[in-house]
Amino acid sequence: MVNTLILAEDAPSPVLPHPSELILGLIAFLLLLWVMQKFVAPRFEALYSERAAKIEGGIERAEQAQAEAQKALDEYKAQLAEARAEAARIRDDARAEGTQIVEELREQAQAESARIVAQGQHQLDAQRAQIVAELRADLGRVAVELAGKVVGEALEDEARRRGTVDRFLNELDAVAAPATK
Amino acid sequence: MGELVLAEGGEFAPPGAKDFFLPPIFGGVTKPMVLVVLSVIIIAVFFLLATRSFKLVPSKFQFIAESVYDMGRNTIAREQIGGKDFKPFVPLIVTLFTFVLVNNLFGIIPLIQFPTMSHIGFPLAVSVLVVYPVYHFVGFKRHGFVGYLRNQLFPPGVPKPVYVLLAPIEFFSKFIMNPITLAIRVFAAMFAGHLILLVFTLAGEYLLLEAGGALKPVSLLSFAFAIAMTFLEALIQVIQAYIFALLSASYIGMALASDH
Numbered sequence: 001m002v003n004t005l006i007l008a009e010d011a012p013s014p015v016l017p018h019p020s021e022l023i024l025g026l027i028a029f030l031l032l033l034w035v036m037q038k039f040v041a042p043r044f045e046a047l048y049s050e051r052a053a054k055i056e057g058g059i060e061r062a063e064q065a066q067a068e069a070q071k072a073l074d075e076y077k078a079q080l081a082e083a084r085a086e087a088a089r090i091r092d093d094a095r096a097e098g099t100q101i102v103e104e105l106r107e108q109a110q111a112e113s114a115r116i117v118a119q120g121q122h123q124l125d126a127q128r129a130q131i132v133a134e135l136r137a138d139l140g141r142v143a144v145e146l147a148g149k150v151v152g153e154a155l156e157d158e159a160r161r162r163g164t165v166d167r168f169l170n171e172l173d174a175v176a177a178p179a180t181k
Numbered sequence: 182m183g184e185l186v187l188a189e190g191g192e193f194a195p196p197g198a199k200d201f202f203l204p205p206i207f208g209g210v211t212k213p214m215v216l217v218v219l220s221v222i223i224i225a226v227f228f229l230l231a232t233r234s235f236k237l238v239p240s241k242f243q244f245i246a247e248s249v250y251d252m253g254r255n256t257i258a259r260e261q262i263g264g265k266d267f268k269p270f271v272p273l274i275v276t277l278f279t280f281v282l283v284n285n286l287f288g289i290i291p292l293i294q295f296p297t298m299s300h301i302g303f304p305l306a307v308s309v310l311v312v313y314p315v316y317h318f319v320g321f322k323r324h325g326f327v328g329y330l331r332n333q334l335f336p337p338g339v340p341k342p343v344y345v346l347l348a349p350i351e352f353f354s355k356f357i358m359n360p361i362t363l364a365i366r367v368f369a370a371m372f373a374g375h376l377i378l379l380v381f382t383l384a385g386e387y388l389l390l391e392a393g394g395a396l397k398p399v400s401l402l403s404f405a406f407a408i409a410m411t412f413l414e415a416l417i418q419v420i421q422a423y424i425f426a427l428l429s430a431s432y433i434g435m436a437l438a439s440d441h
Contacts, residue, residue, distance in 0.1 A: 012198075012202055013198070014198045014201055014299075014300075014301065014372060015301055015365075015368075016301070017300075017301050017302035017305045017306075018300070018302045019302075020209065020214070020302075021213065021214065021300055021302025021303055021306070022302045022303075022305060022306045022310070023306070024214050024217060024218075024302075024303075024306075025217060025302055025303035025304075025305075025306030025307060026306040026307075026310045026311070028217045028218060028220070028221045028280075029221075029276070029280055029306065029307050029311060030311070031221055031225075032221045032224055032225060032276050032279075032280055033272060033273060033276045033311075035225045035228070035229070036225075036228065036272040036275060036276045037272040037273075039228075039229060039232070040228040040229065040232055040250075040272070040275075041271055041272040041275070043232035043235055044232065044247070044250050044254070045268075045271075046235075047232075047235045047237070050237065051237055054237055
């Protein structure tokens, strides 16, 4: 330090400003400041505001898209629930209809079978009546012939003969009737 | 200290203030004058090129420019002046920061190796002729003549009798000392830093060339120190530029604040 001071004696004092440097420094600085103020700073600020707008716009758009997506999702969910309800309803209907159809078919089949049974019964009755009528006629004749041959005499008395045969047949009917029931 | 002892014994001339006043390059133009013009060209070209084709998504070059601008804009100006008023002062603060930064860094850039700010004329020009008028002007404009003086000289929350002492001190510090200390701070740091580098480098050279055989290896130590001090200088140069801009912004912020 002592050496520095001694040696500094013949040099200009470093703490006293040179007017030329003051002036040049001021001009240089002001020139740079002018460039910064006029050109550089506006460009930066424009960039920043543009960037901020872009980011804000982006956020806004993203929010909007999200809201739209949410809306669509809700819609789809509602539609899905509706479709499910519809399907369940249709299934229930089909099931009810099916049971109804089965019921109807069963009734029809039962009626048909009853009808067929009744028809068969009816035919049987008719055939039986016919057979009985035929047999009755034949039985009378055969019985009279047989009796004539056995007795060896002609049964001339028509009224008497008819009465005997009819009485016999009626007895036969009375015996056979409980069996058919 | 070893170098100084040697200096007394041999022909070693320790570096001093004379080393800061090199002969003019031509006419009255000296090296720092050329450098200060160069710094303006470098900064202006850098920012003009970087901002010429701005993209929303920055390129690498644009990103660097944005980082420097953001440093002045957000870290310094907005913090010190406040989010409401800082916008008009951003160019000034960024210019202060980059101007001082580049001129300081000249001190360690090879071939240039001279911190412009070690000539007190340049920091004084910026602090006394630019920063000082600006912050008082905006203060007077914001609060009126009396209001601004009352704001600055009579800070609230102090017992009345203390103002007898406080007001003159505040006046002295705000209207006289602030711009001068602002300039001296960066000047002294650059002056001392450059001197330290000179001492170690010249001593290393002298030890290597002139000293006796046993002392020659010591020059390596001296050079090593010079290199280490260069790294330290780089840090100090950036910090000083930051402080210069920070304090300027802080003065503007204090002038604008209604009470502080």
